[in-house]
Amino acid sequence: MKITLSANELRSFLASHPSLEDVPISILNGKPISISDVLRLGKVTFEFPSDDEIWELALEYCSRILTKYPEKKLFLMTREGAVELSVIDRIEHLRKRTEIGKILHKMYKTFLTEIFRWMSLAVRR
Amino acid sequence: MPYEDRFMLVAPHYDDTAIWFCMVWGSYIEKVAKFNLNCNTKVLKYNITKEMIESEIPRFDPKVFYAIGHGKENSYQGWINACENDDLLAGRICNFLSCLTGKELGSSAVSKGCLAYIGYNEVFGWVDSEYPPFGRYHWTWMDFNLITSYILRGFTVREAVEKTKKRITDWMEFWDVVMEDPDVVQAIINDLNALVIHGDENAKTEGFEPLFHEVAIFPIGPDEESDEYIYVRIGLTCQVDDCDLTNVSIKVLDEGLNQVSSATVDSRIGGINFARVAIPKSALNTMAASTTFTIIADIGGIHGTAVGFVKVSSRLPVTLTGYVWKYYRNELGEIVIEPATNARVYDYWKTFEAITDENGKYEVVVPARTYYMCSSLEGWLGFCTAVPVSPTPTTQFRARCDGFVIPYAPDGHTQLLLGVDVQWLPIWPPGWGELGKTNFEVPDWKVVFWLDGVNYGNAKDVMSPLYWVNHSISFASAIITNVPEGKHELRIDYEGYYIVSEPEKDYYTKTLDISGTFSYYGCALFKRKESEDICIRVFDAVTLDSMPNIKLELLDESNTVIATTRTDRLGHAWFTDLPIANYRIRATIPGYRELITDVLKANEIWGVYLPVIPEGRLKVRVNSNIQHYLKIGDERIMANGDFYPLPGTYTLTVPRLVIEEQKVPPDILTHMFASWWDGDASTSKEVYLGRDMELSESYRSAPRLIIRAVGKGSVNPSPGVYYRELNESLLISAGPNLLYWDVDGERVYENTINLIMDKNHTVTAYFSPIEYTLQISSTEGGITDPPPGTYRYPEGSTVTVRAIPNDGYEFDYWQLNGEILIDNPISLTINKDLSLTAYFTPIAPPITRRIGIFLIPIAIGAILELKRRTS
Numbered sequence: 003m004k005i006t007l008s009a010n011e012l013r014s015f016l017a018s019h020p021s022l023e024d025v026p027i028s029i030l031n032g033k034p035i036s037i038s039d040v041l042r043l044g045k046v047t048f049e050f051p052s053d054d055e056i057w058e059l060a061l062e063y064c065s066r067i068l069t070k071y072p073e074k075k076l077f078l079m080t081r082e083g084a085v086e087l088s089v090i091d092r093i094e095h096l097r098k099r100t101e102i103g104k105i106l107h108k109m110y111k112t113f114l115t116e117i118f119r120w121m122s123l124a125v126r127r
Numbered sequence: 128m129p130y131e132d133r134f135m136l137v138a139p140h141y142d143d144t145a146i147w148f149c150m151v152w153g154s155y156i157e158k159v160a161k162f163n164l165n166c167n168t169k170v171l172k173y174n175i176t177k178e179m180i181e182s183e184i185p186r187f188d189p190k191v192f193y194a195i196g197h198g199k200e201n202s203y204q205g206w207i208n209a210c211e212n213d214d215l216l217a218g219r220i221c222n223f224l225s226c227l228t229g230k231e232l233g234s235s236a237v238s239k240g241c242l243a244y245i246g247y248n249e250v251f252g253w254v255d256s257e258y259p260p261f262g263r264y265h266w267t268w269m270d271f272n273l274i275t276s277y278i279l280r281g282f283t284v285r286e287a288v289e290k291t292k293k294r295i296t297d298w299m300e301f302w303d304v305v306m307e308d309p310d311v312v313q314a315i316i317n318d319l320n321a322l323v324i325h326g327d328e329n330a331k332t333e334g335f336e337p338l339f340h341e342v343a344i345f346p347i348g349p350d351e352e353s354d355e356y357i358y359v360r361i362g363l364t365c366q367v368d369d370c371d372l373t374n375v376s377i378k379v380l381d382e383g384l385n386q387v388s389s390a391t392v393d394s395r396i397g398g399i400n401f402a403r404v405a406i407p408k409s410a411l412n413t414m415a416a417s418t419t420f421t422i423i424a425d426i427g428g429i430h431g432t433a434v435g436f437v438k439v440s441s442r443l444p445v446t447l448t449g450y451v452w453k454y455y456r457n458e459l460g461e462i463v464i465e466p467a468t469n470a471r472v473y474d475y476w477k478t479f480e481a482i483t484d485e486n487g488k489y490e491v492v493v494p495a496r497t498y499y500m501c502s503s504l505e506g507w508l509g510f511c512t513a514v515p516v517s518p519t520p521t522t523q524f525r526a527r528c529d530g531f532v533i534p535y536a537p538d539g540h541t542q543l544l545l546g547v548d549v550q551w552l553p554i555w556p557p558g559w560g561e562l563g564k565t566n567f568e569v570p571d572w573k574v575v576f577w578l579d580g581v582n583y584g585n586a587k588d589v590m591s592p593l594y595w596v597n598h599s600i601s602f603a604s605a606i607i608t609n610v611p612e613g614k615h616e617l618r619i620d621y622e623g624y625y626i627v628s629e630p631e632k633d634y635y636t637k638t639l640d641i642s643g644t645f646s647y648y649g650c651a652l653f654k655r656k657e658s659e660d661i662c663i664r665v666f667d668a669v670t671l672d673s674m675p676n677i678k679l680e681l682l683d684e685s686n687t688v689i690a691t692t693r694t695d696r697l698g699h700a701w702f703t704d705l706p707i708a709n710y711r712i713r714a715t716i717p718g719y720r721e722l723i724t725d726v727l728k729a730n731e732i733w734g735v736y737l738p739v740i741p742e743g744r745l746k747v748r749v750n751s752n753i754q755h756y757l758k759i760g761d762e763r764i765m766a767n768g769d770f771y772p773l774p775g776t777y778t779l780t781v782p783r784l785v786i787e788e789q790k791v792p793p794d795i796l797t798h799m800f801a802s803w804w805d806g807d808a809s810t811s812k813e814v815y816l817g818r819d820m821e822l823s824e825s826y827r828s829a830p831r832l833i834i835r836a837v838g839k840g841s842v843n844p845s846p847g848v849y850y851r852e853l854n855e856s857l858l859i860s861a862g863p864n865l866l867y868w869d870v871d872g873e874r875v876y877e878n879t880i881n882l883i884m885d886k887n888h889t890v891t892a893y894f895s896p897i898e899y900t901l902q903i904s905s906t907e908g909g910i911t912d913p914p915p916g917t918y919r920y921p922e923g924s925t926v927t928v929r930a931i932p933n934d935g936y937e938f939d940y941w942q943l944n945g946e947i948l949i950d951n952p953i954s955l956t957i958n959k960d961l962s963l964t965a966y967f968t969p970i971a972p973p974i975t976r977r978i979g980i981f982l983i984p985i986a987i988g989a990i991l992e993l994k995r996r997t998s
Contacts, residue, residue: 018304019304020304020307021302021304021307021308021312022303022309023307024309025309063309067310074254074310075255076254076310076314077252077253077255078226078250078251078252079197079198079225079226079250105250105252108249109250109252109313109317110313112249112316112317113312113316113317116316116320
């Protein structure tokens with residue numbers, strides 16, 4: 003999936019979803035970029051990341067929220083039972099690509115899918 | 128009038144998180160169903176069995192079935208396994224707030240006659256900042272309960288899901304736009320996307336209108352703070368509709384129930400209303416770790432009184448001083464200790480950081496309540512230890528191995544969660560990554576748990592899943608399912624390791640009596656060895672500085688010196704290769720009081736902190752039945768233990784009231800100060816400390832009483848929060864129009880109730896809603912929706928009326944009790960009898976038609992004139 007937004011469309015998208023400003027959404031030149039990075043770089047077309055890239059993006063995302071929301075915990079009701087994950091735990095699971103890491107990967111992919119859907123709606127508007 | 132369609136809630140407990148997941152969220156919908164929707168409700172929770180569920184479903188025959196708890200693709204909580212007995216759901220509308228069950232279980236149940244199945248296709252997740260989940264994020268996820276609530280009210284399954292999605296989307300907007308928190312947005316998206324419906328989306332119950340509109344009031348976290356105030360955002364949600372609660376007043380009361388602040392609801396996103404209260408810092412109980420404020424919104428009408436709580440942590444900072452060392456065995460097997468110089472130390476959440484000096488020492492001022500936290504040393508895996516200024520460091524055990532049993536599971540079976548926990552190595556090196564080089568080796572995380580291998584072979588060889596081993600490498604566990612109740616022999620095989628209590632064995636055995644009570648056992652896990660080492664750290668009790676080059680003597684039980692050693696430059700010393708026996712350690716240091724330890728057991732103690740007291744200082748032991756609340760002069764004593772003041776006169780102060788949360792789920796415990804050791808009951812006293820002594824103060828229980836009123840009526844004592852004496856007898860009465868009391872979840876119909884304050888109580892008086900008449904009429908040329916007629920609505924409810932003109936007419940205006948209004952549709956808040964008339968007028972004809980209409984008489988006139996003239 004490829005998406006193209008004008009700078010104005012991106013700005014208006016961020017105005018209605020300010021929380022997504024620093025969420026890594028794509029890989030550019032091997033580096034994760036967020037929507038604000040996209041704006042800064044003046045890049046208007048970017049692609050939905052591959053599954054492999056999503057591992058990297060999810061890891062980058064957790065690293066970013068570690069400083070912003072250090073107290074955050076994620077609770078997951080997994081097949082094997084309830085899991086309480088600190089942001090550091092999440093980073094470890096993503097790094098090691100454990101079973102829980104795979105759940106986190108899937109969650110992030112769903113998150114990105116929704117962000118891209120919202121962005122495509124912003125274009126249509 | 129009882130609800131004909133029955134409702135059944137199933138929420139078995141499984142583990143700590145699920146207890147909250149099931150109990151807190153489950154209890155809320157239980158309350159709504161029983162007390163507000165008046166449903167015939169059956170609840171199965173806590174230690175329920177598979178047989179109980181299977182026998183109760185056909186007997187109770189619920190139309191709506193709500194299951195909360197763990198799930199897999201084709202199973203729920205061990206009750207349904209591989210879609211085997213989901214035919215019991217036939218003829219019912221089912222909502223499973225349970226992971227993954229939307230994948231297979233939902234379609235299977237529908238294929239066997241289930242009317243509709245609401246479930247989740249993915250793992251259900253939620254965010255919180257504290258555990259148990261009563262943090263700022265809690266209410267967002269609890270609103271997933273609304274699905275069941277809407278179904279019970281008669282909405283179709285599709286409508287119930289859509290309306291709930293709308294509420295959750297409102298929450299998402301809040302977290303996105305107001306709080307700018309992408310992590311919550313991510314988790315909400317995950318859950319909304321996972322939500323699926325199988326079967327008939329139009330399935331519905333006969334429905335029942337709620338008697339009242341329950342309002343939840345809760346904090347959504349502090350926003351910011353100034354020198355004088357802590358600003359807390361408060362949320363209010365009507366649990367029935369998206370009611371607009373703008374301008375509702377909120378009172379904030381301190382623990383002494385004095386009003387300290389007020390606010391007004393000033394904004395809303397969909398069904399979520401917000402206010403911002405400014406809590407003065409002067410109202411914080413500086414001696415308590417936190418202060419619990421009561422927030423009350425006395426909305427009145429069908430919304431009644433909403434009572435909630437805001438817990439604010441003490442703002443008093445604490446100075447932390449600690450040392451960080453690296454310990455490891457070198458390639459020759461020697462123990463090496465080095466200061467971690469220039470190391471960046473940070474607590475678990477990176478909320479504070481410090482740099483160690485050349486001796487590995489750091490000092491940092493941290494907010495209150497973080498004093499106990501371990502620190503992490505960057506570049507090393509796991510924890511190292513922060514040695515706080517207070518409390519006084521004490522001897523700690525070197526390892527712990529905990530296994531615990533969760534006995535609550537269906538089918539007379541249980542789920543057994545086994546764990547190996549090696550946390551709390553107080554002076555353990557940060558070098559967990561150096562496994563194999565240390566005295567204590569962590570097993571390779573493939574601990575084999577055996578459970579009654581002969582009689583219950585399925586449980587053999589359960590490998591601890593690696594992903595449980597988290598960043599602290601402290602916990603490995605395995606879950607064994609379907610363990611029958613009764614006695615079982617548990618064997619935990621740690622090859623090369625032994626358990627303290629059974630050092631002669633390579634494995635740990637224990638008879639487990641798996642029954643209906645939560646049981647817990649612990650054991651220490653050590654590497655198998657014939658002799659042991661004891662590591663000692665000697666430091667100045669007042670300055671906490673290390674004491675280098677100190678001579679230490681090891682005494683046997685008859686106080687005979689059997690070995691000596693000296694501390695190194697870091698204050699550390701070792702006695703190595705000790706036979707397993709009891710010992711004491713003695714230190715005689717010029718300028719310090721002589722130190723002799725209590726008995727140490729070589730195979731149980733690995734590390735010992737030895738504070739030595741400078742001469743001239745006193746050793747004062749603080750002892751209280753409630754910890755952390757004593758102030759001596761300006762110093763707050765963080766825990767029971769010793770401190771070392773100079774002789775002198777000191778002012779001792781304690782708070783009048785202490786509120787604590789304990790256990791899982793937390794029990795709110797409240798305590799009133801009772802007296803000092805000498806019987807004095809004043810909260811502040813002066814005392815001369817001139818010798819070693821023990822200070823103690825005691826508190827007595829003061830159970831909390833919450834009184835609420837829903838609907839219009841009087842209650843004595845008035846709605847609010849009270850702290851009473853333990854076992855005090857209280858009469859609480861309600862005025863006329865009382866429907867019933869909800870006393871801790873039980874319905875009571877007497878106007879006056881006699882309550883014994885043997886524990887915390889919550890009582891809610893439900894009064895008959897006051898109803899008013901709305902008379903709707905319309906003039907010729909249109910109708911209204913609802914159609915003209917007389918209606919009765921509960922006070923405070925909102926009604927929308929739409930004027931619908933006929934062809935050729937248009938809506939002109941409303942007349943509401945004589946007042947002219949022009950909005951269409953019109954939204955009315957029912958707070959008195961109302962008379963509403965819709966006025967319609969004919970639409971003026973187009974100009975060409977008008978000309979035609981005028982021309983016709985002219986033409987007729989002309990013809991008549993012509994006829995007259997010709998005749």
